[in-house]
Amino acid sequence: MKNKPLLEISHVSITFDGFHAISDVSTTVQPNEIRFFIGPNGAGKTTILDAICGKNKISSGSITFNPDQHHYRLDKLVDYKIFRDGVSRKFQTPSLFPGLTIYDNLVLAVTRNRSVFNALYAKLSGEQRDTIDEILDFIGLQDVRNELPFVLSHGQKQWLEIGLLMVSRPKLILLDEPCAGMGRKETDKTEVLLHQLKQRCAVICVEHDMAFCEHVSDSVTVFHEGRIIDEGSFQKVQSNPEVISVYLGRSEE
Numbered sequence: 554m555k556n557k558p559l560l561e562i563s564h565v566s567i568t569f570d571g572f573h574a575i576s577d578v579s580t581t582v583q584p585n586e587i588r589f590f591i592g593p594n595g596a597g598k599t600t601i602l603d604a605i606c607g608k609n610k611i612s613s614g615s616i617t618f619n620p621d622q623h624h625y626r627l628d629k630l631v632d633y634k635i636f637r638d639g640v641s642r643k644f645q646t647p648s649l650f651p652g653l654t655i656y657d658n659l660v661l662a663v664t665r666n667r668s669v670f671n672a673l674y675a676k677l678s679g680e681q682r683d684t685i686d687e688i689l690d691f692i693g694l695q696d697v698r699n700e701l702p703f704v705l706s707h708g709q710k711q712w713l714e715i716g717l718l719m720v721s722r723p724k725l726i727l728l729d730e731p732c733a734g735m736g737r738k739e740t741d742k743t744e745v746l747l748h749q750l751k752q753r754c755a756v757i758c759v760e761h762d763m764a765f766c767e768h769v770s771d772s773v774t775v776f777h778e779g780r781i782i783d784e785g786s787f788q789k790v791q792s793n794p795e796v797i798s799v800y801l802g803r804s805e806e
């Protein structure tokens with residue numbers, strides 16, 4: 554029997570006070586796939602990302618998540634249950650605690666159910682310490698673990714945010730423009746990080762940096778005015794005349 558895709562978005566529409574932000578969108582994402590959502594401003598990319606993590610309600614259709622033989626209707630769940638079932642979302646706004654060290658930010662993420670005070674004074678299990686150590690290695694911040702976040706560059710802060718998401722061992726990570734504000738060097742490092750992240754989970758990334766998209770994506774979904782106008786490899790979609798006309802050929806994007 555053919556395995557179900559990890560994520561199945563089926564005929565989803567989303568309206569805001571009568572405005573059709575998303576119209577009849579269907580797509581599937583496989584485990585360990587890196588999918589990019591691209592398209593012009595206002596195309597609906599963030600709206601659908603918000604629907605996957607429970608931040609937006611859908612008007613019709615369904616969103617199902619199928620990790621490890623489970624089957625969850627995400628559109629019927631509240632956001633914290635979606636998170637618990639394995640979907641983590643990184644927003645563009647930072648969520649770091651500036652007064653806590655990098656290590657303690659990860660402690661808080663590991664001991665998520667406790668208050669800040671209890672989390673910091675709780676004794677971590679060996680497994681929790683190993684998780685934090687492994688993530689610090691993964692995101693390249695082991696050397697600065699006892700520093701406050703302000704010493705980090707913009708890129709390092711973004712990698713720490715990704716590390717905070719990894720703590721819960723999600724099956725799907727949703728990223729909104731992870732390279733925004735980064736220079737080329739940090740973007741290159743983020744490419745390496747995402748290639749490594751793919752060994753652990755699937756990723757959906759909303760992005761306007763087309764070089765980054767070309768280097769990292771397994772597949773790309775192109776949105777325009779709330780609909781999908783093409784899907785496939787970056788090479789395929791970039792030669793579609795409609796995609797060039799509404800997005801790739803426009804100098805202002």
Ligand SMILES: Nc1ncnc2c1ncn2[C@@H]1O[C@H](COP(=O)(O)OP(=O)(O)OP(=O)(O)O)[C@@H](O)[C@H]1O
Nearest residue numbers: 569572574592593594595596597598599600601776
């Ligand atoms: N909560 C909301 N209420 C009303 N309209 C909304 C809401 N959220 C999004 N929209 C509208 O839905 C459309 C799609 O917005 P969305 O943010 O998903 O676009 P996007 O493709 O992510 O664009 P960008 O690349 O600029 O981030 C836009 O016209 C936006 O104004």
